Amino acid sequence: MALLKVENLRTTIRTRNGLSRPVDGVSFEVEAGQTLAIVGESGCGKSMTALSLLQLVPEPAGRIQSGHVWFEGRDLLGLTWEEMRPLRGRDMAMIFQEPMTSLNPTLTVGQQIIESMTVHRTARGKEAHRRALESLERVGVRATAMKQYPHELSGGMRQRVMIAMALVNRPKFLIADEPTTALDVTVQAQILSLISELQKETGMAVLLITHDLGVVSEVADKVAVMYAGQIVESASARELFAKPLHPYTQALLASLPSRSRRGRDLATLEGRVPEATAWPAACRFEQRCLHRFAACALHAPKEAPPEASHPARCHLYDPQFNTTKVAAQPLVTRPSRIGTNTDGDSGSAAQTGQQGSRALVEVRGLTKDFPVRGSILTRAQYQRAVDDVNFSIPRGRTLALVGESGSGKSTVGLMILDLLDPTGGEILLDGRPVSARRGPDRFALRRQMQIVFQDPYASLNARMTVREMLHEALGVHSIGTKGEDRENRAGALLEDVGLSRSALDRYPHQFSGGQRQRIAIARALSVNPKFIVLDEPTSALDVSVQSQILNLLRRLQQEHDLTYLFITHNLGVVDYFADEVAVMQRGKIVEYGEANTLFDAPQQDYTRNLLSAVPTVVQ
Amino acid sequence: MLDWLSNLFPVLVVVVGFWSVRRALRQPLWAEAWRRLKANRLALIALSVIGVYALVGFCDSIAWRNDKNANSLSLIDRAFSRPAEPTYSAPLANKTFGEPTPRALQGRHLLGTDGTGQDVVYLTLKGCRTALIIGGFTLLIATPLALLLGMLAGYFGKRVDDAVQYTYTVLDSIPNILLLIAMLLVLGRGLPQLCVALGITSWVGLCRLARGETLKHREREYVRAARALGISHGRILMHHILPNLLPIIVISVTLGFSGLVLSEAILSYLQLGVAAGTGSWGNMIDASRLELARDPVIWWNLAAASAALFILVLAFNLFGDALRDAIDPRLNS
Numbered sequence A: 001m002a003l004l005k006v007e008n009l010r011t012t013i014r015t016r017n018g019l020s021r022p023v024d025g026v027s028f029e030v031e032a033g034q035t036l037a038i039v040g041e042s043g044c045g046k047s048m049t050a051l052s053l054l055q056l057v058p059e060p061a062g063r064i065q066s067g068h069v070w071f072e073g074r075d076l077l078g079l080t081w082e083e084m085r086p087l088r089g090r091d092m093a094m095i096f097q098e099p100m101t102s103l104n105p106t107l108t109v110g111q112q113i114i115e116s117m118t119v120h121r122t123a124r125g126k127e128a129h130r131r132a133l134e135s136l137e138r139v140g141v142r143a144t145a146m147k148q149y150p151h152e153l154s155g156g157m158r159q160r161v162m163i164a165m166a167l168v169n170r171p172k173f174l175i176a177d178e179p180t181t182a183l184d185v186t187v188q189a190q191i192l193s194l195i196s197e198l199q200k201e202t203g204m205a206v207l208l209i210t211h212d213l214g215v216v217s218e219v220a221d222k223v224a225v226m227y228a229g230q231i232v233e234s235a236s237a238r239e240l241f242a243k244p245l246h247p248y249t250q251a252l253l254a255s256l257p258s259r260s261r262r263g264r265d266l267a268t269l270e271g272r273v274p275e276a277t278a279w280p281a282a283c284r285f286e287q288r289c290l291h292r293f294a295a296c297a298l299h300a301p302k303e304a305p306p307e308a309s310h311p312a313r314c315h316l317y318d319p320q321f322n323t324t325k326v327a328a329q330p331l332v333t334r335p336s337r338i339g340t341n342t343d344g345d346s347g348s349a350a351q352t353g354q355q356g357s358r359a360l361v362e363v364r365g366l367t368k369d370f371p372v373r374g375s376i377l378t379r380a381q382y383q384r385a386v387d388d389v390n391f392s393i394p395r396g397r398t399l400a401l402v403g404e405s406g407s408g409k410s411t412v413g414l415m416i417l418d419l420l421d422p423t424g425g426e427i428l429l430d431g432r433p434v435s436a437r438r439g440p441d442r443f444a445l446r447r448q449m450q451i452v453f454q455d456p457y458a459s460l461n462a463r464m465t466v467r468e469m470l471h472e473a474l475g476v477h478s479i480g481t482k483g484e485d486r487e488n489r490a491g492a493l494l495e496d497v498g499l500s501r502s503a504l505d506r507y508p509h510q511f512s513g514g515q516r517q518r519i520a521i522a523r524a525l526s527v528n529p530k531f532i533v534l535d536e537p538t539s540a541l542d543v544s545v546q547s548q549i550l551n552l553l554r555r556l557q558q559e560h561d562l563t564y565l566f567i568t569h570n571l572g573v574v575d576y577f578a579d580e581v582a583v584m585q586r587g588k589i590v591e592y593g594e595a596n597t598l599f600d601a602p603q604q605d606y607t608r609n610l611l612s613a614v615p616t617v618v619q
Numbered sequence B: 001m002l003d004w005l006s007n008l009f010p011v012l013v014v015v016v017g018f019w020s021v022r023r024a025l026r027q028p029l030w031a032e033a034w035r036r037l038k039a040n041r042l043a044l045i046a047l048s049v050i051g052v053y054a055l056v057g058f059c060d061s062i063a064w065r066n067d068k069n070a071n072s073l074s075l076i077d078r079a080f081s082r083p084a085e086p087t088y089s090a091p092l093a094n095k096t097f098g099e100p101t102p103r104a105l106q107g108r109h110l111l112g113t114d115g116t117g118q119d120v121v122y123l124t125l126k127g128c129r130t131a132l133i134i135g136g137f138t139l140l141i142a143t144p145l146a147l148l149l150g151m152l153a154g155y156f157g158k159r160v161d162d163a164v165q166y167t168y169t170v171l172d173s174i175p176n177i178l179l180l181i182a183m184l185l186v187l188g189r190g191l192p193q194l195c196v197a198l199g200i201t202s203w204v205g206l207c208r209l210a211r212g213e214t215l216k217h218r219e220r221e222y223v224r225a226a227r228a229l230g231i232s233h234g235r236i237l238m239h240h241i242l243p244n245l246l247p248i249i250v251i252s253v254t255l256g257f258s259g260l261v262l263s264e265a266i267l268s269y270l271q272l273g274v275a276a277g278t279g280s281w282g283n284m285i286d287a288s289r290l291e292l293a294r295d296p297v298i299w300w301n302l303a304a305a306s307a308a309l310f311i312l313v314l315a316f317n318l319f320g321d322a323l324r325d326a327i328d329p330r331l332n333s
């Protein structure tokens, strides 16, 4: 018997725009010792499904309407809050995406872990203290962290603490909601392998929620693909990646960047998940589906019978509708694994050899020291965040700067843009040093170099309309004449990045993440730069949106002859996009070269670790 | 001539006030906040109460004189133009109070009269203007000062920050009441002096807040993106950071208002507040100090002033809290 069996779960939330149905008839099973992954874009209802299992839906607007959650033979939905309490955090634990918001900032790490034992009376006093220490050690956090506050730890450490806290009571069932999305590859790999190790030791079941298909293929036994409040396809992980049935699953897999797709546009999934207040009545994926046919807009596809081994909720697999069976075969080529010998962009090797004279951007001996917090009495100490970094980027090419978080990548980007003063070294743009320029000359430099940041929520001013932003950028550099001319330019910029002119009057919060990133790109383009620093431009986005943005960046590079410095920790993106790669570790560049060569034959252990840590879709 | 000018001012205040609110409501943040506020009955009641006080204060500010030698009389003065009674009288009584041979009054008074025979309702209404001026003008002095210094300190850091922090740490280390007493002894008693003194003691909190918030926003990527575009520091501060600070400033100013009204009452009670002749709740409370000791007790004077004060403070606090919830619903949780 399955440890957890969910039947026809429905959750609704009252909102201003009507009744929202984020979980709309979801069924699945998880066996002890097994990992089930739920994948899908944001807005599909993954997190709400997880919260519903623990009856943690937002009060009072949220309500679990119907369904059963059988856990060890008991229906959890029949239990009261009080009856549920001992289960939560003891038998069933949950870890969230953002560990900062889920840890209490006013209590030390030790206090919080011990508290999670004392409330469930699983241990107290000395025993609790010992077990807290043990669990921290188990997740690789040093014992001194017991007395530290959450904000004093790095993101990776906080996520480990969350896991230690979730696991200290040895739960039978762990729900992990995007546990590694906020972390970079190496930490991500450590956290994932930690979870699977603990799973092997204790035989707990794991429900993993993620939008990262690489992660899924690495750790999941079974996969359920969720779209618009429903599970549209489920199968064993092997089966799903080898033979994706549902057009949605196929589109997600096809949009993954990889080397074999280099130089070509990635398949994109246009449009976005419909609003949960208005799921389409027929097939919910119909508007975005490449295989839709007449019946799709009329009838909702039936849920496959529970005994099916690889059910897909789509008319293509329903003999009643589909006679031609076009999609019985996978419709897309699947990404290949990093490191296989596919022919990439062969032109770039020649390019690398003749840098120097043709380099648009050149960095020599760049160094940055940050003062480290010290007491008044001790002398100021410095931490070297960037240490003697050298590279050059030929005009029209892309250099990827990769490495774990904290390795100094963003700091390099900020110094190149003159947003942060270097401690030492030189930055040349078009052969002329950046820092030597003063006054108007330095101001003119701003036009030539721009930056696009990771988080499109933070990089747009929430209190300005898109029109105000673009007009401001044009105005500062006196581009065009005030009024109609600038208005036309602003409209053209938006169209260039794939938005309509009607976006001009709106504020950032009225756009989705991908649209905001387009606005940020339009703003950077407004001053006609030659060089753009892209600091993790797709890391905060769903894979479907990521492929759209990558396609856009590639097109803009060709049309405007742009040079990119692409900062990222996503090596799949690098393999698809970059001409050259520089690998950074603790402020130093440890490996630097042409992308294909470097990925095929990494010379440094660090690079090899980085590569092996990337979860990839294996077949 | 002078009448005309002094009447223009309150009208101007009202017009500018309405204009800013209307402009703000066109922005989605404030429109959304207003939509949530409207759904909150308590907030609407608090807002109406504040509106009534403001209306009284406004009427008391529109004044003119009938002939050259007379005092300028406001609308409120004119509405209560009956001659004064001889002395105390109880609410709605028709005879004077506490005299061996009570005299007949010229009329009945809802809340009675005070020792000089003035109608207590009238005195209480006169206090509105003083309270609003104290709150309003002090904030008009303190807010720009606090914002300017706080934002400069937060944005530029280093020396500027050191200087600003040093200034407010020193100011903060002197107990406010001592500082106020010292300043009022130097400046003398009076409404403008009081506003200046309170302004100087009350900017520190807001300055701290503005500094901290600016520090936070300075590191945000939208500010970096603006700098990468070559936008000047001044423009970044005014057009990018300030609008993002506004919600929190508005909340703290609203909540700060009631504190200032209370300070005025306390200072007037300590006979450091506005001049004795100016109608103020603090002065009324001060005057009623001795009356409470009389037998039978004269309570209406004190009760009216305290109630007026209490209701205004409560209304501002309730409204401030509701505004906070309306602007940022996340702060609730």
Ligand SMILES: Nc1ncnc2c1ncn2[C@@H]1O[C@H](COP(=O)(O)OP(=O)(O)O)[C@@H](O)[C@H]1O
Pocket: A370, A371, A385, A403, A404, A405, A406, A407, A408, A409, A410, A411, A412
């Ligand atoms: N403003 C700052 N003050 C002090 N240390 C900083 C600052 N910015 C970055 N650092 C430090 O510099 C190092 C590199 O950071 P960053 O460039 O953001 O790395 P990455 O982009 O690779 O994630 C980190 O150790 C970080 O703590």
Ligand code: SF4
Pocket: A247, A248, A283, A284, A285, A286, A287, A289, A290, A291, A292, A293, A296, A301, A313, A314, A315, A316
């Ligand atoms: S039912 Fe039709 S529209 Fe829906 S996913 Fe299948 S083919 Fe596409």
Ligand SMILES: [Mg+2]
Pocket: A405, A406, A409, A410
């Ligand atoms: Mg970074």
